[in-house]
Amino acid sequence: MQEGDYTFQLTVTDSAKQQSMAVVAVTVQPESNRPPVAVPGPDKELIFSVESTTLDGSRSTDDQGIALSHWEHVSGHGAGQVDGRDGVIAAAQALRAGAHRSRVTVTDPQGLSGTSTFTVAVRKASNSPPRAHAGGHRVRVLPSNDITLDGSRSTDDQGVVSYLWVRDGQSPAAGDVIGGSDRSAALQLTSLMEGVYTFRLQVVDGQGALDTDTATVEVRPDPRKSVLVELILQVGVGRLTEQQQDTLVRRLAALLNVLDSDVKVQKIQAHSDLSTVIVFYVQSGPPFKVLKAADVVRNLRRRLSKEKADFLLFKVLRIDTAGCLLRCSGHSHCDSFTKRCMCSQLWMENLQDGESNCEWSVFYVAALALTVLGLTGGMPWLCLYCRRKRTKIRKKTKYTILDSVDEQERMELRPKRGIKHRSMEHNSSLMVSELEFDSDQDTIFSRERMERGNPKVSVIGSLRNGAPFSYCSKDR
Structure with missing residues (x-):
């Protein structure tokens, strides 16, 4: 029907052919449907690291009702996306810092539609770096060999998102991490041995800021280390029953043969897949006294050498002090x-x-002995060689008595028998030296010696105090 007024007449007839009529008027008016109005809700502002938000189009309107809604991501930084895009309510995901625009389209039953945009602003908040707290210095005393380092006291304004515990490279390698706890807030360690362990805790917040702190674990030796005995048996720890353990302890006490001795087992653990280590100490009394481990080991070794191999139920692989007591x-x-x-x-x-x-060491002892022997025997030769180098060569001198001296004077001037050649210069002042070398040696005569000599002898030259005197070959 088109727009306008229409009149319809209805005629009804019965079996007796009697009739009746009625008239109906129909007016067709022009269409009055309006398009729907899309309302996605007010714009939002989020603080990073919030990466998603809800898109609500339930307030969209239409005179005939909303038949269909559709959402789509229009613009924005990062890979923004919309989940549930064909519903009245959807969700914006993977939002990054910046402005993100989404568009909603609503459609009524007549196919008319309306659109609107929705803006989500994501901004970064001022982030403070986290503060790591590893727990400081901890002390453990053996035989207690496990510990938990608590890093849960680490703080951050937006919350810590990851923990990582790292062992320092200079720390002992002993000690096992339980259940991957090195990536949790609490680090759990077991099987620690004596030494100082250092662990560094690293915490990271949601924006990647990090901080580190250090914790140390000092594992001190067992105060009973000097009295502990270590017995290793050839049996798996899982095969050693409680009844066998009791029998073993009783036989150990019988071997020691100490009055009222009592074997105190401190720990039983696997030494290997096929061996078990039992650590114990022995107490006697009253009065109660703990025996020294070295004495217990010595006594047990001597006693076991006289017993059957299965006296302690299993083969003994080793028996020794638990700690090394050697000096x-x-x-x-x-x-x-x-x-x-x-x-x-x-x-x-x-x-x-x-x-x-x-x-x-025999090698070093021999080397040291040879060195000392060499130094002892070589020192005299070294001193003699140095002395020869420093001593000047003495020149040989030949003395001649002057011809003008008579026989009596010659006799007086001759050296006595047995007197060495060098002493002649002290017995006469009337000697002239003839050098065997090219140059003549200067000779100085003192007035005092001339006066003590023969008064008949004429002195070739005399010296005054302080005056030089030279004797040359031409003066002879």
Whole structure:
């Protein structure tokens, strides 16, 4: 029907052919449907690291009702996306810092539609870096060998999102991390041994800012280390029953043969897949006294050598002190696993009565002896050589008595028998030296000596105090 007025007449007839009529008027008016109005809600402002928000189009209107809604991401930084885009309510995801625009389109049953945009602004907040707190210095005393380092006291204004515990490279390698706890707030460690361990905790917040803190674990030796005995048996720890353990303890006490001795087992653990280590100490009394581990080990070794191999139910692989008590002559350290001295340089291990010790190395002793012998024997030769180098060569001199002296004077001037050639210069003042070398040696005569000599002898030259005198070959 088109727009306008229409009149319809209805005629009805019965079986007797009687009729009746009625008239109906129909007016067709022009269409009055309006398009819907899309209302996505007010714009939003979010603080990073919030990456999603709700898109609500439920307030959109139409005179005939909304038949369809559709959302789409129009613009924005990053890979923004819309989940549930064909519903009245959707969600904007993967939002990054900046402005993000989404558009909603609503359609009524007549196919008319309306659109509107929705803006989400994401801005970065002023972020403070986290503060790591690893727990500081902790102390453990053996045999307690496990500990938990708590980093949950670390703080951040937006919350810590990750934890990481890292062992320092200079720390002992002993100690196991339980259940991947090195990536959680609390680090759980077990099987620690004596030493100082350093762990660094790194915490990271949602924006990637990080901070670190250090915790140290000092594992101190067992105060009963000097009295603990270590017994290793050839049996898996899982096969050692409680009843066998009780029998083993009773037989150990019987072997010791100490009045009212009591074997106190401190721990039982696997040494390998096929061996078990039992650590214990022995107490006697009353009065109660803990026996020294070295004495217990020595006694047990002697007693076990006289018993059957299965006296302790299983084969004994080793029995020794739990801690290394060797002094190693003070020139090395004792390895806690092998119970033997790790001797330093110039020293070598010596097993005396089955006990490890350190003594001078034969090689170094021989080298030192040869060095001392060489120095002792070479010093006199070295001193003699240096003395010869420093001593000047003496010139030989030949003396001649002057011809003008008579026989009596010659006799007086001759040296006495047995007097060496060098002493002649002290017995006469009337001698002229003739040098065997090219140059003549200067001779000085003192007035005092001339007066003591023969008064008949004429002096070739005399000297005054302080006056030089030269005697040359032409003066002869």
